[in-house]
Amino acid sequence: MRALGLMSGTSVDGIDVTVIETDGERIFGFGPALTLPYSDRVRSLIRAAFGAETPNEMTRTAEQAVTDAHIEAARHAAAMHDIAPASIDVVGFHGQTITHRPEKRFTWQIGDGTALAKALGVKVVNDLRSADVASGGQGAPLVPVYHAALVRDLRRPLAVLNVGGVANVTWIGADGSLLAFDTGPGNAPIDDWCARRAGSRFDVDGALAAAGKVDRARLERFSEHRYFARKPPKSLDRGDFNESWADGLSVADGAATLTRGTARAVSLATRHFPAPVTQWIICGGGARNPTLLRAVAEETRSDVITADALGWNSDAIEAQAFGFLAVRSLRGLPLTFPTTTGVPRPQTGGRLHLP
Ligand SMILES: Nc1ncnc2c1ncn2[C@@H]1O[C@H](COP(=O)(O)OP(=O)(O)O)[C@@H](O)[C@H]1O
Numbered sequence: 001m002r003a004l005g006l007m008s009g010t011s012v013d014g015i016d017v018t019v020i021e022t023d024g025e026r027i028f029g030f031g032p033a034l035t036l037p038y039s040d041r042v043r044s045l046i047r048a049a050f051g052a053e054t055p056n057e058m059t060r061t062a063e064q065a066v067t068d069a070h071i072e073a074a075r076h077a078a079a080m081h082d083i084a085p086a087s088i089d090v091v092g093f094h095g096q097t098i099t100h101r102p103e104k105r106f107t108w109q110i111g112d113g114t115a116l117a118k119a120l121g122v123k124v125v126n127d128l129r130s131a132d133v134a135s136g137g138q139g140a141p142l143v144p145v146y147h148a149a150l151v152r153d154l155r156r157p158l159a160v161l162n163v164g165g166v167a168n169v170t171w172i173g174a175d176g177s178l179l180a181f182d183t184g185p186g187n188a189p190i191d192d193w194c195a196r197r198a199g200s201r202f203d204v205d206g207a208l209a210a211a212g213k214v215d216r217a218r219l220e221r222f223s224e225h226r227y228f229a230r231k232p233p234k235s236l237d238r239g240d241f242n243e244s245w246a247d248g249l250s251v252a253d254g255a256a257t258l259t260r261g262t263a264r265a266v267s268l269a270t271r272h273f274p275a276p277v278t279q280w281i282i283c284g285g286g287a288r289n290p291t292l293l294r295a296v297a298e299e300t301r302s303d304v305i306t307a308d309a310l311g312w313n314s315d316a317i318e319a320q321a322f323g324f325l326a327v328r329s330l331r332g333l334p335l336t337f338p339t340t341t342g343v344p345r346p347q348t349g350g351r352l353h354l355p
């Protein structure tokens with residue numbers, strides 16, 4: 001099948017759009033990829049809905065904006081890259097997470113699947129996390145089964161690290177076994193620090209962090225956070241870690257310390273691995289931050305390569321994953337597993353919307 005994947009993560013930077021050819025088990029090819037940034041208006045509507053647990057005026061407005069932005073992103077990608085809607089078998093639509101509270105068996109990705117299916121004239125699969133959470137899983141991370149398909153031909157064990165707003169790791173054993181969980185904060189605290197203190201949306205190329213000095217005492221205290229010792233499965237809401245532990249530092253030192261914190265959290269994740277890895281593959285927006293890459297290499301004392309260096313498209317991996325998961329959903333294949341989300345049994349999921 002040819003699937004269109006639409007992903008918008010907790011960074012609320014924009015919508016990643018891509019095409020993948022897959023049967024939900026193997027990958028046969030990739031199509032074009034692009035990211036359409038959210039406008040400031042849509043971004044603030046989404047942020048205003050964060051944490052909501054029941055529909056209200058704010059969530060309805062945000063959902064409408066998210067749906068419209070996805071329709072626009074899909075149409076834009078189709079026009080830019082000559083993708084005929086009739087050539088697409090299914091759209092995997094992640095939606096925008098506004099609240100993720102698996103301990104309450106609750107996770108909410110806003111975005112109207114029916115409206116998207118109608119607008120594009122293509123089948124849409126969305127709501128890919130709910131079934132997992134309803135069965136007692138963490139509802140995240142969802143990408144591990146896709147990571148496993150990607151690394152089929154590489155030497156294992158290895159770890160794939162996705163650094164979005166939150167960071168999540170997939171450990172893949174030599175026999176294809178999986179372990180996955182959120183490692184801790186990703187870019188979100190760095191972004192929020194930059195927004196608050198530097199007037200920029202993120203630390204472009206990690207330049208601010210590179211100019212600062214890591215506050216070692218704060219880093220050691222941060223390492224004691226009980227989340228890191230907790231055994232997986234485990235997942236995080238964007239707000240579970242914030243930038244306040246850098247308060248009082250200079251702009252550059254704060255960025256350096258928060259960046260090192262994200263890297264430290266990654267290295268603290270290795271204690272949960274069934275076997276050590278010598279190689280880390282990094283994807284997501286964090287892979288574009290050289291200061292963070294260096295910090296991860298130093299903290300984990302491992303080889304760190306970016307997904308792009310392997311010939312993959314770092315920015316498109318999550319969108320590819322949601323195209324892949326939509327195909328798995330259509331085939332009734334499991335999306336999540338006891339070792340990826342803690343769900344008791346391998347679990348399929350997703351909700352199908354016909355055009
Ligand atoms: N050139 C860059 N330098 C530093 N950080 C970057 C760069 N490009 C992107 N990022 C980071 O990546 C984030 C977006 O990553 P992404 O993988 O899309 O996250 P999410 O899945 O949460 O949307 C941005 O908010 C920013 O922190």
Ligand SMILES: [Mg+2]
Pocket residue numbers: 007008009010011012013014015016
């Ligand atoms: Mg993003």
